[in-house]
Amino acid sequence: MRYELYYWDGIPGRGEFVRLALEEAGAAYMDVARLPQGRGGGVSALMHFMRDAAVKRPPFAPPYLKAGNLIVGQTANILLFLGPRLRLVPKDEARRLWAHQLQLTIADLVDEAHDVHHPIGTSLYYEEQKREARRAAKHFTSERIPKFLDYFERVLERNRGGRGHMVGNAISYVDLSMFQLIAGLCYAFPRNMARRARRYPRLIALCAMVAQRPNIAAYLQSERRLEFNEDGIFRHYPELDV
């Protein structure tokens, strides 16, 4: 199976959670919107399945994945679909549900990390809601980040025999997404994250473990990996990292 990933070019965003799973598994995939328009890529390719009236089950927003005739949207749903196919989730239903539950909790924090710099509306520029963002950032960094990270650290702690993994005792898409979440938070809020790092030895060990996996290490060095930047979900505005 050759997968087609559809996501905005220029930002890691939510597409990155899918990309990391495909890369870890060494799956064959095309990052469609990053191909030149002349080779069927670009924004028009991205928009096609969302806008063409002939598409029976249109996705609401990127990322979405095309696998044969199937189009799967919503980041966590894509990973739910890919997990068993890429062997990135345990086989039993209980742990698959648990992995998905953790993925949805990661997605919640990702949403909140976005809303910090866009508390009023996504259609406005950051500069138009800077004042509100400052107020929101205070709560996000002092209450929400600790609440979620305390929880994830606890999940690692309670997974005895899990050898540092979030689910089961082997790599799963949840580990990969956790790596990306922590990387994003460290990019956006370096001072806050540095100050809190000592509280999260297990999460930090998990990030190191993921970064050292051969396929991931090679991917992170490649030009397929996109840098965080101020068009994405995790943005570094020093005034929000207080």
Added chain:
Amino acid sequence: MRYELYYWDGIPGRGEFVRLALEEAGAAYMDVARLPQGRGGGVSALMHFMRDAAVKRPPFAPPYLKAGNLIVGQTANILLFLGPRLRLVPKDEARRLWAHQLQLTIADLVDEAHDVHHPIGTSLYYEEQKREARRAAKHFTSERIPKFLDYFERVLERNRGGRGHMVGNAISYVDLSMFQLIAGLCYAFPRNMARRARRYPRLIALCAMVAQRPNIAAYLQSERRLEFNEDGIFRHYPELDV
């Protein structure tokens, strides 16, 4: 199987999406936190699985469902689990993924509907972020509600032969959740929703269809159904409905 639902008493909130599925299917369930403390209910019962160090896979937040020894958290994940068991989702994987994708898109709008009255932080009162909420509401009602509802209406339109259902041609948990989402939006933003109703004939027909299903009709009349109120996700503040 006797299910145990754990969710805050006093608000419909995210628990209601699960409750509607259990009620439609006529499933045996206990709404644990609504039982008196003396009968094992109340907030302490709700907190137990989130706080007790002996719980191997603690949920981050309510709602969560207990089914035998299994504890499933995250609203959409609970419905993913219950769907096949309650026969509220088609059998094939493609349509199960599609149903879940729609459920996650509903969840996104539910999150945004909450954030309108809490744009700065969940730990603050509405009164402490009223000014920001007013600004956020303008964008939510003029941009986000139409964007999502246009999409859902389009999904109904493209489901030819679906007899008014979101997925397949029979009732699914997605129909039930869509009913609750529209009901919540109509409660919170009556003026906006009334003004836009003509754009969404299929969504309105779906709501009527759900409300008339015998089990749902009986449930809506019962005291098990909780009213919307200003402690919940969908809140009616007239100043936000402009």
